[in-house]
Amino acid sequence: MPAKIASAALRHRIADTGELAVLDVREAGEFGLGHVLTAANLPLSVLEAGIPALVPRRATPLVLVDEAGEGRADFAAERLAGLGYSDIRVLDGGLAAWGQAGFAVFEGVNVPTKAFAEATLEHFATPEITAPELKALMASDRPFTLLDGRTEHEHTVRCIPGSTSLPNGELILHLADLVPNEEDPIIVHCAGRTRSIIGAQTLISAGVPNPVFALRGGTQEWSLNGFALEHGNERGAPPLTDAARGQAAQFAARLGHGAEALAIDPARFAAWRADEERTLYLFDVRSRAEYEAGHLPGAVHAPAGQLVHAVDLWAGTRGARIGLVDTAPHARAAMAAYWLRQQGWEAVVAGFLDAADFTQTGRPAPLHPPFRAARITADALAQAEGVRLLDVGTSADFRARHLPGAQWLTRARLSEALLSVEPGDATPVVLYGDDGDDPRPDLIASDVAEQAPTLSVRVLDGGRAAWRAAGLPTQASPGPFPGGEAIDVLLWLHDRHTGNLESARAYLDWELGLTQRVAEDGTLRFALRHPE
Numbered sequence: 001m002p003a004k005i006a007s008a009a010l011r012h013r014i015a016d017t018g019e020l021a022v023l024d025v026r027e028a029g030e031f032g033l034g035h036v037l038t039a040a041n042l043p044l045s046v047l048e049a050g051i052p053a054l055v056p057r058r059a060t061p062l063v064l065v066d067e068a069g070e071g072r073a074d075f076a077a078e079r080l081a082g083l084g085y086s087d088i089r090v091l092d093g094g095l096a097a098w099g100q101a102g103f104a105v106f107e108g109v110n111v112p113t114k115a116f117a118e119a120t121l122e123h124f125a126t127p128e129i130t131a132p133e134l135k136a137l138m139a140s141d142r143p144f145t146l147l148d149g150r151t152e153h154e155h156t157v158r159c160i161p162g163s164t165s166l167p168n169g170e171l172i173l174h175l176a177d178l179v180p181n182e183e184d185p186i187i188v189h190c191a192g193r194t195r196s197i198i199g200a201q202t203l204i205s206a207g208v209p210n211p212v213f214a215l216r217g218g219t220q221e222w223s224l225n226g227f228a229l230e231h232g233n234e235r236g237a238p239p240l241t242d243a244a245r246g247q248a249a250q251f252a253a254r255l256g257h258g259a260e261a262l263a264i265d266p267a268r269f270a271a272w273r274a275d276e277e278r279t280l281y282l283f284d285v286r287s288r289a290e291y292e293a294g295h296l297p298g299a300v301h302a303p304a305g306q307l308v309h310a311v312d313l314w315a316g317t318r319g320a321r322i323g324l325v326d327t328a329p330h331a332r333a334a335m336a337a338y339w340l341r342q343q344g345w346e347a348v349v350a351g352f353l354d355a356a357d358f359t360q361t362g363r364p365a366p367l368h369p370p371f372r373a374a375r376i377t378a379d380a381l382a383q384a385e386g387v388r389l390l391d392v393g394t395s396a397d398f399r400a401r402h403l404p405g406a407q408w409l410t411r412a413r414l415s416e417a418l419l420s421v422e423p424g425d426a427t428p429v430v431l432y433g434d435d436g437d438d439p440r441p442d443l444i445a446s447d448v449a450e451q452a453p454t455l456s457v458r459v460l461d462g463g464r465a466a467w468r469a470a471g472l473p474t475q476a477s478p479g480p481f482p483g484g485e486a487i488d489v490l491l492w493l494h495d496r497h498t499g500n501l502e503s504a505r506a507y508l509d510w511e512l513g514l515t516q517r518v519a520e521d522g523t524l525r526f527a528l529r530h531p532e
Contacts, residue, residue, distance in 0.1 A: 169304025
């Protein structure tokens with residue numbers, strides 16, 4: 001059995017400044033309903049595939065959290081020890097014991113960064129504009145620029161009418177090509193509050209001369225006021241000009257106190273990369289297309305704006321170092337370093353690197369689990385009879401489209417499923433996920449091989465994508481899962497984007513309350529400062 005750590009001892013460790021990765025191994029829906037503030041979510045369903053990127057240094061102290069000490073964290077500890085992780089503890093009694101000890105349990109996702117945005121708003125007094133005020137501005141003759149600081153995909157799905165997609169990390173890089181008049185107001189919006197605030201304050205802190213505002217409540221507040229959203233908008237920034245590049249360099253210098261404070265020299269950077277006692281995350285903060293065209297070997301793609309917004313998706317080790325890679329004028333890296341430092345990370349810009357150093361092309365190969373099950377093709381499966389089909393992808397994808405007769409299963413509930421198998425039942429089992437890169441079927445197949453070695457297990461080669469590509473039929477199950485089985489989805493977060501105004505209001509109220517809750521918890525401190 002893995003070593004245990006009591007809740008009080010864990011809280012003391014979290015308050016320390018050394019490296020520590022608190023990993024909640026429950027599914028995303030469970031995590032969203034309540035978790036330790038500084039925990040990163042690494043669901044058991046993708047554990048072995050997700051851990052190398054999230055916690056790359058195998059000597060990092062790990063604390064694993066499950067619901068109530070029911071065994072999932074113990075199982076995860078065993079699996080991670082098998083991968084070479086050497087300093088593992090399990091929270092005794094799980095999240096339930098943490099709450100019973102009187103320590104705060106936080107709902108939602110990306111809570112530290114969302115709380116940081118609220119603290120930013122308070123510290124800088126970032127100007128805001130309400131939805132009715134923006135609507136009135138639209139009806140006036142005054143020119144203004146409306147920018148969407150989210151991802152391009154989110155923008156295309158739904159945005160404020162007339163906005164242009166410019167993710168927060170790209171704001172200061174492209175601004176001069178979009179806003180030629182220094183007197184015109186600039187308004188940054190997102191779906192709620194976080195990226196609106198950070199985007200607007202980025203421009204202000206960088207010294208942009210225009211009046212800048214964050215749209216209070218984003219697309220959700222817009223809908224709550226009865227205003228229609230725009231769908232299918234693909235407006236983005238034009239190709240970068242030399243003038244914009246030059247101005248971006250000035251903005252980046254403003255954020256970086258003359259750039260030197262955020263930069264790291266080659267010798268120190270090499271020492272960081274060679275240091276086996278500390279974790280170094282190496283993030284390429286450019287666009288996906290730029291990254292795939294050529295990047296520094298070992299760098300992980302993490303767009304600057306999204307990295308600031310949700311750093312816990314990429315960096316599971318608190319107290320680690322972060323090196324940021326970009327091309328000149330390194331404006332995106334400067335933006336990310338500026339905000340990550342204020343969140344408490346030791347982040348630097350590797351400004352001496354440029355295109356000539358980016359010798360690796362394409363996307364890194366997906367991280368597959370060490371166990372690879374036997375495969376069956378879509379055509380062979382279509383001809384097979386008497387097969388038990390298990391869909392181990394997301395519950396949302398299962399609802400929308402699954403193989404006829406399939407059941408949905410998560411790794412966390414595999415033992416329950418195996419208990420339902422009658423002794424002597426030799427029905428072949430076929431597992432499938434979303435596509436050929438989905439690690440979940442092989443992970444569950446490895447568990448089945450260990451827990452029920454007499455069962456014949458195969459994985460559908462290429463997953464659901466290959467089945468559909470072969471022109472084979474699928475079914476939909478749009479109704480709710482019985483017994484709350486869809487533990488991989490936090491519905492109150494999802495529903496706010498599907499016209500559920502009650503969920504939208506609840507979400508915005510939740511964001512507004514984070515500052516006080518995080519302050520009362522006391523385990524997370526920010527280092528907010530004005531640029532000099």
